[in-house]
Amino acid sequence: MSRAQGSNREQPSGAQGTSRAQPSRREHAMVEPAEFRSYYGRPIVKEPAWEQPDVPLYLFLGGTAGASASMAAMARLSGLPRLARAGTLVAAGGSLASVAALIHDLGRPERFLYMLRVFKPTSPLSVGSWILAPFSGLAAASAGSMLTGWLRPIGTLAGNAAGLLGPAMCTYTAVLLADTATPAWHEGRRELSVLFAGSAATSGAGAALLLVPTRETAPARRLGLAGAAAELSAEHRLEHNLGVVSETYRDGRAGTLLKAGKALTAVGAGLSLLGTRSRVASAAAGAAYLAAGVCTRFGVYAAGVASARDPKYTVVPQRERMAQTGSSGQ
Template sequence: MSPRAERSMVDRAEFTSYYGRPILKEPAWKQPDVPLYLFLGGLAGSSASMSLLAELTGRPKLAHVAKLAAAGGASASVVALVHDLGKPTRFLHMLRVFKPTSPLSVGSWILAPFSGVAAVSAASAVTGVLPGIGRLAGIAAGLLGPAMCTYTAVLLSDTATPSWHAAHGDLPILFAGSALTSGAGVALLAAPASETGPVVRAALVGTAAELIATHRLETGLGLVSEPYRTGRAGRLLKAARALTAVGAGLSLAARRSRPAAVAGGVAFLAAGLCTRFGVYQAGVESAKDPKYVVIPQRARMAERDSS
């Protein structure tokens, strides 16, 4: 005789917490300050590396545009961060120590010197003063560029916010790809078409990395992928994918059509903004709902007990 099926005598439990409060606090960083800081830092980093490579390959006008973009993006990124902190002295206090185990400390020590050398490089390029020092500053900024593109992803994934923490292997790839396309967007807008061939190739690489990483975020993290697919974050990331694809398509025609280059550049920059705001919003939503903490935690405990 087959055993009788068990029937639940109580309703399925809802995931709540004491007094209706979330288990985790929402990220205390302000919007739009921090998403803009994430976007501008990535744009600045990729532009600095692009400038260095442009100089090495004999593309002076592209190098000039990229130097200005690196300095402008870094300066605006610092302004956004300081506005979020509330007082300029708080940023200076972050530089009093260097703690290799802290992504925030390491990030501060990437942002501060990068902003300085990028500004020196751009100032020398514009004024023609101290070209040797300007060249050395440009090399330093170019070498720091990849770290500028990705350290903010490490900073987010080092938090307890579920959808950020679970994405520690994918967020750096997404931010690097998005930084490449954002830097390419500025170059397509302002550099002559005769020098943007490598920019288009870099943009296509960034597009591939961004689309693959976004797909991973939306499907490969189990339950905590849900905030990346739903609500405001889902709409922003969907728009980012579409804009990135449009930018990539238009960039292929950039050397033959100035309107295509401008439209492609705008699409890439808009995609970068949508990506950063979407990722930030997904983290906020995952911190609000207790299920994104409780269910993955129980799954990890069950897996550990069964092994």
């Protein structure tokens, strides 16, 4: 074999050399796209251990009570006795029912008392316990004084104090949920407080529209409209601004409940505008607002459960945060 032939064999042809040096653009990836899995497919974070319907009802009843107490305090100052009476009774009944739902979830009444042994400002659970307990006592004292006629000045003072705690009652449960590792709640921490405040406002307004004559419901109608705007805006952000986690608010049981809540809120707002003269329309608006509040609280809870069950909702946001941290460091 000559040197020329040997050199020809050692050096590939032009076409072959080009194909080795410059791979074809039509080549396909040899590795399948990554899947977000956990160890043996198990959830990464623990599913919320709270009972249903105890905790969603606790969220709904407490928010309704808080908004009603604040509305009753303002009604007393504005000279609207029937609106003040209805708000006081709803605040007392809602807060006591909320405590009962929480105690039922805890299993034993003394466990609720144990939560009051210390006050820890860095713990949303501790702060929430110290909001719920005095609010319930003040609301119950105000309602008892109003029904019996005893110690009315003290009852009025207690009702006004409960009204001051009302906004905290409406929103502290949102902070309590957002402080957990549950992806849907933690990622939506900026929106949940607004959502719960708006939903509590519509629920408190709904109770007033259902119980109070139309001539005194103007403040309740305005509160309901403001709450509906805040609620629908926050819910839209939850459904679209949380990346992959927003799926938990749009799909499945949570999506169904939240869609129903939005529809009922819109119906309640529309009927409240017609209820200025119609007692039937006003009562229907109140019922729609209250049903919307129940659907919203159960929907948010269901979204949290769904996000804890699928590892994707834990892994993807973590990787996105790591990528953002790396890019900002570079």
